[in-house]
Amino acid sequence: MENAINIDTLLKRHADGNSIRDIRRIIAHLKGTSYENVFFHGSELFFTPEEHACFINMLCRYEAQEPISKIIHRKSFWKYDFFVNESVLDPRPETELIIELVLRHFNPADQLKFFDFGAGSGCILLSLLHEFKKSTGIGIDISAKAVDVAIHNRQMLGVKGATFLNASWNDPLDIMTAPCDVVVSNPPYVRTQDIALLEESVRKYDPPEALDGGANGLDAYVQIAQVSQKILKKGGMIFLEIGCDQAVDVARILEAVGYGSISVEKDLQMLDRVVYAFRC
Ligand code: GLN
Numbered sequence: 001m002e003n004a005i006n007i008d009t010l011l012k013r014h015a016d017g018n019s020i021r022d023i024r025r026i027i028a029h030l031k032g033t034s035y036e037n038v039f040f041h042g043s044e045l046f047f048t049p050e051e052h053a054c055f056i057n058m059l060c061r062y063e064a065q066e067p068i069s070k071i072i073h074r075k076s077f078w079k080y081d082f083f084v085n086e087s088v089l090d091p092r093p094e095t096e097l098i099i100e101l102v103l104r105h106f107n108p109a110d111q112l113k114f115f116d117f118g119a120g121s122g123c124i125l126l127s128l129l130h131e132f133k134k135s136t137g138i139g140i141d142i143s144a145k146a147v148d149v150a151i152h153n154r155q156m157l158g159v160k161g162a163t164f165l166n167a168s169w170n171d172p173l174d175i176m177t178a179p180c181d182v183v184v185s186n187p188p189y190v191r192t193q194d195i196a197l198l199e200e201s202v203r204k205y206d207p208p209e210a211l212d213g214g215a216n217g218l219d220a221y222v223q224i225a226q227v228s229q230k231i232l233k234k235g236g237m238i239f240l241e242i243g244c245d246q247a248v249d250v251a252r253i254l255e256a257v258g259y260g261s262i263s264v265e266k267d268l269q270m271l272d273r274v275v276y277a278f279r280c
Helices: 007-014 020-031 035-044 049-063 068-072 093-105 123-131 144-157 192-197 219-231 247-256
Strands: 074-077 080-083 113-117 136-141 162-166 180-185 232-241 259-266 272-279
Touching (some): 007 035, 007 049, 020 035, 020 049, 093 272, 113 123, 113 219, 123 136, 123 162, 123 180, 136 144, 144 162, 180 219, 219 232, 232 247
Parallel strands (some): 113 136, 113 180, 180 232
Antiparallel strands (some): 074 080, 259 272
16 A cells, blocks of 8 residues: 555554553544554554544644543443533543442333433433433533534434433423433532633533533532422432532532432542432
8 A cells, every 4th residue: 555654653653652542542533443453453554644644633632632532522431432522521430420329229120200400412311321221311401512412422322212402400491391200410510710720631621611610619509409309209319410529518509408318429539429319
């Protein structure tokens, strides 16, 4: 192949100072093949000059701290690879704790109704519906572009039972929605003044409206606590991701609107990550 560039040669050339794993992921994305294929058969794979030019462009973005997920438009969460772009918060491993907790409290054979406030890429709701095959769910997001991403993921992954709507949590959702069994949310919870302190990969590449929780980081919880009361069945449950120093405040917010048996769960780093409670 004239002018073709061998992948293994390329890997050696760019190995220094870069994660070889991430470079393999960029190559796999460009070749439309699996990471494993690049890993095991790099010596038999070649880039055309055009593919090589794309690769160099992506490598520059990677070296300028753009998250690999935003470059290759893929992020793993729970059991799926989700499409992501600049309109959605990157799915994060600690958010998988919500799926684990729902599985701990409900039977996957049950026919449940879920509601996701601020669904973003759809990663929470679509992962729940993957586990709870007989269930359905509604995910809302204030960003129409995020809703497009969630719908794209639903179609790409072939998940049944999910409806995504472009709506705000101030909208009269109780009129739109039949009573739910489970409310989930990973709302914006970073204090406005702390946004500037976030890592560049978050501050520059995650949408601000998915991060900014207002002056004390709690704005979304106050609203979700009130609205969720109207759409949850008695005995239904709410699961909220929180910032690691927000457990006491979020528990108080839930208690004030009448939630009971409020618990806090830590993530793998032993940081408070999810507050959950029952609607009395
Ligand atoms: N966990 C995100 C961070 O790393 C914040 C996500 C959110 O506000 N929901 O900053």
